[in-house]
Amino acid sequence: MAQLEAQVQALLNAQQQQASQITQTQGQIAQTQGQISQTQTQLDEVRTRVAKVPAGKQPIQAQSIMAGAMPNTTFTFGGFIKMDGMYTDTSDGRIVDGSAGRLFYVPAAIPVAGAGADGGDGYTDFHAQFSRFNFSMDTVTDNGDKIKAYLEADMFGGGSNTFAGNETSTNTYALSLRHAYVSWNHWLAGQTWSNFMNAEVLPDAVDFLGPTDGVIFVRQAQLRYTNGGFSVALENPQTTMGAYRTGVRSNSGDSSLPDLTAKWQTKGDWGLFSVAALLRQFKYQDETDNGAALSVAGKFNLGKADDLRYQVNGGKGIGRYMALGLGPDTVVDADNDLHAQDGYGGWVAWRHLFSPKVRTNLYYAQALLDNDVEYTGYGVTERAQSWHANVIYSPYPKLDLGAELSWGQRQLEDDRSGDFKRIHTSVKYSF
Structure with missing residues (x-):
């Protein structure tokens, strides 16, 4: 059992x-x-x-190019290819070969030598360094939150090897960072246009920038908050200094406070208007000074075929923010004390459409630096001005063929001045 x-x-x-x-x-x-x-x-x-x-074609990619991204993310790629060709004539000597002034209009690069100076024959430059590309990743969450990542680079200002920038044979140029930021709803963190700047009103120029003498133009790292037409930002501080009575430039990163910027902007069918403010601290070793500046910019539509654009700037210590640093933020005296310098500038531009394929732009720009000659001496820039006129033909919506005539002048505190003349042509295809 x-x-x-x-x-x-x-x-x-x-x-x-x-x-x-x-x-x-x-x-x-x-x-x-x-x-x-x-x-x-x-x-x-x-x-x-x-x-x-x-029929006869296959998809480029069967799955998402952003396989590791958040749901509801779209990816875009864009940029343009641009070839610039220019003939330049300067009255007081040549602009240094390979410098930025040979690639686009830089007021500080205009040679000034004085009586008897001879600029010699004109000179020609071709380059494609301003060609650029960008990546953008945009996400909208189920809750309606908006997240964006943006990266943009061009070939201007970089170098990666012995032959970088050598026009003898290779014309090799490395990538240069322009923009790199992430935004989440009202917040932005990373490198992009300064909040003190208004890129939307820049004129339609053949030159890289155009009215450089009086324009606010800075890209830098920042933390920004935007709500409607109002924005405020903490931005990377940097002090540019002029040496006592020599005009020799140097930089200081000793500032303990970030640059503070605030802007209010409104727009409509009539155009666009903005006002921006800048507060700064300057510091070199143990010496400090402060600065403040304002910028007013706008675009006014004069009908379907015309618009008027402008910008007016001024303040104490506006130095590196205006005219690509035509003047320093501060000057160091014999005792190493800092003295923030006053600067003023602006520009105005008229744009006219002859047809959907042909347009023209005429603009004038000027910068005035109120130097304290007791500290700067008389060999520094007092003012710069320029006129520009161009015609741009677009046989196709994304292809621009442009030609621009430019005249510029830089004047020193001792009344010496140098003239600049250029014929600038370009071919640009955007994608």
């Missing part, structure tokens, strides 16, 4: 074990069927996308 009971119990245990294995196998079969169904759905989606491709 005992042996019989043991055999019955063994049979029951074997039956239970078989039942458990059957249940487990059924679960695995169901899971496999689910995976097969999911794979079939993906294949159907791919077939649908392929079916939409014209």
